[in-house]
Amino acid sequence: MSDQNDVRELIIIGGGPAGYTAALYAARADLEPLVIEGFQWGGQLMITSDVENYPGYADGVMGPEMMSDFRRQAERFGSEFITDDVTKVDFSGSPFRVWVGNDEYSARAVIVATGASARWLGIESEQQHRGRGVSTCATCDGAFFREKDVYVVGGGDSAFEEALFLTKFATSVRLVHRRDEFRASKIMVDRAEKNDKLDFVLNAVVDEILGDTKVEGLRLRSTVTDDTWEVPADGLFVAIGHDPNTGLFLDQLEHDAAGYLIAKPGTTETNVPGVFAAGDVQDHTYRQAITAAGSGCQAALDAERYLAALEGHPGTAMTAPRPEAAEV
Ligand code: NAP
Numbered sequence: 001m002s003d004q005n006d007v008r009e010l011i012i013i014g015g016g017p018a019g020y021t022a023a024l025y026a027a028r029a030d031l032e033p034l035v036i037e038g039f040q041w042g043g044q045l046m047i048t049s050d051v052e053n054y055p056g057y058a059d060g061v062m063g064p065e066m067m068s069d070f071r072r073q074a075e076r077f078g079s080e081f082i083t084d085d086v087t088k089v090d091f092s093g094s095p096f097r098v099w100v101g102n103d104e105y106s107a108r109a110v111i112v113a114t115g116a117s118a119r120w121l122g123i124e125s126e127q128q129h130r131g132r133g134v135s136t137c138a139t140c141d142g143a144f145f146r147e148k149d150v151y152v153v154g155g156g157d158s159a160f161e162e163a164l165f166l167t168k169f170a171t172s173v174r175l176v177h178r179r180d181e182f183r184a185s186k187i188m189v190d191r192a193e194k195n196d197k198l199d200f201v202l203n204a205v206v207d208e209i210l211g212d213t214k215v216e217g218l219r220l221r222s223t224v225t226d227d228t229w230e231v232p233a234d235g236l237f238v239a240i241g242h243d244p245n246t247g248l249f250l251d252q253l254e255h256d257a258a259g260y261l262i263a264k265p266g267t268t269e270t271n272v273p274g275v276f277a278a279g280d281v282q283d284h285t286y287r288q289a290i291t292a293a294g295s296g297c298q299a300a301l302d303a304e305r306y307l308a309a310l311e312g313h314p315g316t317a318m319t320a321p322r323p324e325a326a327e328v
Contacts, residue, residue, distance in 0.1 A: 007095045007106050008034055010303055012079075013086050014113035014245075016043025017289040018279025020070035021296030022111045022303075027077035029304045034107070035074065036082045036100060042067035043115045044137075044280075045289060052143065054289055066289075091252045091272045108310060109274045109303040112253070112261065113296060114245040116280040116287070121153065121238055125209035133215030133235045138162035139288070141237075145170045148234035151218060153206055155179060159239035160188035166237065167197040174231075176201045178223050209236060244281050253277070260284050268299040276302050 015037025118136035
């Protein structure tokens with residue numbers, strides 16, 4: 001284990017599919033990465049039950065088990081972990097500096113893979129039923145709601161996409177929206193209106209999720225009259241948007257209006273040479289474990305090329321140099 005004062009080759013911030021995959025590749029390339037994985041390591045998959053769409057797990061796998069596997073595989077090749085949250089970064093010059101409380105670490109390259117977090121409604125019963133009938137991911141959990149009656153909250157493209165996807169499985173899908181106009185694109189709304197399984201509950205919010213060990217119903221509240229009423233339901237999908245976990249980086253790395261980091265097209269390079277972004281922190285389109293893992297791999301290869309160019313050699317057999325590597 002190297003000393004805290006050493007300048008490392010690579011620090012990876014974030015312990016989800018992107019961070020661990022970056023660590024696996026970087027460790028195998030002898031970069032001895034330090035992964036500051038977060039106090040709640042594992043990312044969004046830690047709150048998912050069965051994962052059935054990750055290639056290689058033919059019989060499915062529990063989200064936390066899969067993330068343990070990712071972590072173990074990265075560890076096997078020499079990644080080092082700190083199970084805590086980064087509290088401050090300084091990317092203004094090389095070496096880049098990263099703090100965990102009062103402890104400072106520095107490296108010549110950094111991969112930011114801090115992910116995104118789904119927005120929640122903020123009601124207590126939602127946390128009680130999370131992973132047991134309440135979900136923020138229809139792609140992950142929709143298949144568990146075959147022939148069930150489910151509700152989706154939200155009025156944006158995500159909510160419509162989730163609701164339409166759920167009609168493949170559920171008997172009925174009702175989309176609850178707090179206004180009577182949608183933020184979603186017209187084409188999505190048209191498609192939803194034509195779907196016989198899908199209904200709307202407008203000018204309403206979810207006040208409470210009913211049921212002890214499983215979801216049995218919802219208490220809805222009118223945003224016009226404040227009246228409340230109860231409906232039977234087997235599940236609730238919260239689709240009111242995601243927020244990238246980029247608060248620490250906004251003043252140092254280029255980002256879009258929603259706070260997602262911007263990587264140069266076709267690469268994981270940020271506006272700061274030597275700092276790379278991987279996974280959901282720079283992707284609000286796909287947001288899948290497999291795409292995050294792929295992007296973590298790309299970031300490790302990009303970082304390896306960058307470090308090799310700093311050393312003045314062209315990289316290992318694993319990484320053919322990019323033409324622009326000479327400019328680094
Ligand atoms: P979004 O566009 O920000 O929509 C969030 C929705 O949730 C809004 O309708 C909002 O209501 C509602 N909402 C927010 N907080 C709420 C709360 N506490 N209680 C009840 N409702 C609440 O987010 P998104 O749908 O995730 O989309 C994000 C971006 O990704 C958008 O640019 C979208 O176009 C894009 N996207 C595209 C696709 C696609 O093209 N296939 C799919 C998914 C997402 P209000 O309308 O009243 O604010």
